[in-house]
Amino acid sequence: MAKFQAPKGTHDVYPGARKWHENTALWNRLETIFRELAALHGYQEVRTPVIEPTGLFTRAVGEGTDIVSKEMYTFESKGGDSLTLRPEGTAPALRAYIENSIYAEGGVAKLFYIGPIFRYERPQEGRFRQHTQFGIEALGSRDPRIDAEVVWLALSIYRRLGLDRLVTKVNSVGCPNCRPAYRDALVEFARPFVGQMSADNQRRFNENPLRMLDSKDPGDQKLLEGAPSYIDYICDECRTHFEAFKANLTALGAQYEIDSRLVRGFDYYTKTAFEIQSPDLGAQSTLCGGGRYDGLVEELGGPSTPGIGFGLGIERVLIALEKLNRRPDTAPPLTAFIVTLGENAASQGLALLTRLREAGIAADMDYAGRSMKAQMRAAGKSAAPYALIVGDDELASGDVVVKTMATGEQTKATLDEFIAKTIGQE
RNA sequence: GCGGUUGUAGCUCAGUUGGUUAGAGCGCCAGGUUGUGGCCCUGGAGGUCGUGGGUUCGAGCCCCAUCAUCCGCCCCA
Numbered sequence: 001m002a003k004f005q006a007p008k009g010t011h012d013v014y015p016g017a018r019k020w021h022e023n024t025a026l027w028n029r030l031e032t033i034f035r036e037l038a039a040l041h042g043y044q045e046v047r048t049p050v051i052e053p054t055g056l057f058t059r060a061v062g063e064g065t066d067i068v069s070k071e072m073y074t075f076e077s078k079g080g081d082s083l084t085l086r087p088e089g090t091a092p093a094l095r096a097y098i099e100n101s102i103y104a105e106g107g108v109a110k111l112f113y114i115g116p117i118f119r120y121e122r123p124q125e126g127r128f129r130q131h132t133q134f135g136i137e138a139l140g141s142r143d144p145r146i147d148a149e150v151v152w153l154a155l156s157i158y159r160r161l162g163l164d165r166l167v168t169k170v171n172s173v174g175c176p177n178c179r180p181a182y183r184d185a186l187v188e189f190a191r192p193f194v195g196q197m198s199a200d201n202q203r204r205f206n207e208n209p210l211r212m213l214d215s216k217d218p219g220d221q222k223l224l225e226g227a228p229s230y231i232d233y234i235c236d237e238c239r240t241h242f243e244a245f246k247a248n249l250t251a252l253g254a255q256y257e258i259d260s261r262l263v264r265g266f267d268y269y270t271k272t273a274f275e276i277q278s279p280d281l282g283a284q285s286t287l288c289g290g291g292r293y294d295g296l297v298e299e300l301g302g303p304s305t306p307g308i309g310f311g312l313g314i315e316r317v318l319i320a321l322e323k324l325n326r327r328p329d330t331a332p333p334l335t336a337f338i339v340t341l342g343e344n345a346a347s348q349g350l351a352l353l354t355r356l357r358e359a360g361i362a363a364d365m366d367y368a369g370r371s372m373k374a375q376m377r378a379a380g381k382s383a384a385p386y387a388l389i390v391g392d393d394e395l396a397s398g399d400v401v402v403k404t405m406a407t408g409e410q411t412k413a414t415l416d417e418f419i420a421k422t423i424g425q426e
Numbered sequence: 427g428c429g430g431u432u433g434u435a436g437c438u439c440a441g442u443u444g445g446u447u448a449g450a451g452c453g454c455c456a457g458g459u460u461g462u463g464g465c466c467c468u469g470g471a472g473g474u475c476g477u478g479g480g481u482u483c484g485a486g487c488c489c490c491a492u493c494a495u496c497c498g499c500c501c502c503a
Contacts, residue, residue: 005494008494008495018437065501066500066501066502067501067502070427070501071501071502088502088503117503119501119502119503121500121501121502122427122428122498122499122500122501123495123496123497124496124497124498124499125496125497125498126502126503127501127502127503128503131503132503133503134503135503200500214501216499216500217499282497282498283497283498283499284501284502284503286502286503287503288503289502289503310503311503312503313502313503314503315503316503317503339461339462339463341461341462342461370455371456371460372460372461372462373456373457373459373461373462373463374455374456374463375462375463376461376462376463376464377463377464378463379462379463380463380464381463381464387462387463389461389462391461392461393461401461401462403462403463405463405464408462408463408464410462
């Protein structure tokens with residue numbers, strides 16, 4: 001009998017998984033932290049479908065990008081429409097923002113999302129065909145202070161998780177006013193040695209010259225060493241914005257580097273672009289990437305609205321934490337484990353459990369009808385702080401033996417006393 | 427799309443120049459304690475050696491193919 005397995009590049013998340021990025025308790029903990037910090041900064045959740053019209057991504061991300069040209073899961077619906085499993089989170093969030101007229105609320109709309117992202121790529125460490133992103137989008141402000149706040153929120157998340165040693169890289173990729181001049185300058189600079197560059201960069205030279213700077217090919221890097229810097233071509237508006245953004249970041253106490261080579265893989269970015277990397281992650285070192293996209297809402301058919309956001313790969317965060325052995329605290333799944341002795345007690349077990357649960361105490365028992373020794377083993381393995389032991393003696397006296405597993409100490413108490421004391425501790 | 431790695435018990439792996447019934451640790455189950463977990467001791471269950479073909483008297487080991495896995499390039503979270 002052939003066994004089924006999760007498709008290449010996908011993974012399950014399940015209780016007790018050894019790999020942190022597959023462990024339910026750790027996922028739950030991280031998601032809670034994301035939600036708390038998002039709420040703390042005024043962001044509210046938006047949930048969008050996993051499938052979207054294919055055109056949404058070709059329009060937003062750009063026809064020439066790798067994502068659109070070769071990494072999308074695209075299929076035809078029975079009705080004949082072309083649908084795509086979302087390969088990124090910003091375009092769907094903005095589609096929802098426009099479709100539901102969220103902009104009509106006025107002010108700045110702050111949205112966050114947590115959900116799966118699909119890209120057809122060759123899996124490797126930290127890269128999956130289905131991964132999960134936490135992302136935020138702030139729509140309606142062109143104030144550079146919000147650029148700094150967005151970066152700061154990402155950094156706050158990592159700090160909260162105990163992830164240090166991070167490198168934050170910032171850049172300005174300009175705007176439609178100044179980009180053409182820079183693009184032309186870069187093309188003229190590279191023209192004499194196009195033929196000496198890697199095949200990829202020769203392609204980029206024609207299709208998307210800015211991406212040439214992103215090449216990791218050592219030969220390309222050497223050839224492009226003296227390449228013109230965007231900062232010398234940037235228009236006054238973009239320069240002012242970039243300076244204010246950096247000043248605000250500095251004022252918050254954030255450490256960052258200016259990386260004039262930082263060019264992100266989506267066509268929609270304007271002005272601010274940033275990336276947060278971890279040196280502990282291996283080849284796929286980017287934990288978070290984002291930037292400003294002042295023309296995108298309009299491009300997608302909404303009112304002219306500036307925006308900025310980021311996406312953060314949750315699997316990569318978990319992998320980085322695992323490598324540093326920084327395990328987030330997770331509460332034990334159970335508080336009490338009931339151990340019964342004999343037929344009479346066994347038949348009472350479920351009723352006792354129910355009383356605990358109705359009082360809000362997570363409790364369980366061993367349903368296999370096994371020996372006390374086996375039940376105690378199960379209690380220990382469950383990590384519940386307390387074992388409640390019930391036998392004929394306890395049934396007669398109306399109380400239970402409360403064993404504190406960590407110390408081995410035992411006392412007698414009625415179930416109500418145990419409940420009152422346990423709830424008092426929370 | 428390209429390059430490399432590894433596939434033996436639930437997990438991590440060992441298996442000498444191809445040679446009888448394929449091993450260890452951990453985990454699991456049970457007993458040692460007919461009312462007590464974690465430590466210790468004893469025992470037990472569990473494997474078509476990824477799959478298919480080939481070479482050979484004989485293949486976990488050699489050859490071919492295939493599937494899967496992980497890692498790197500590319501790209502990105």
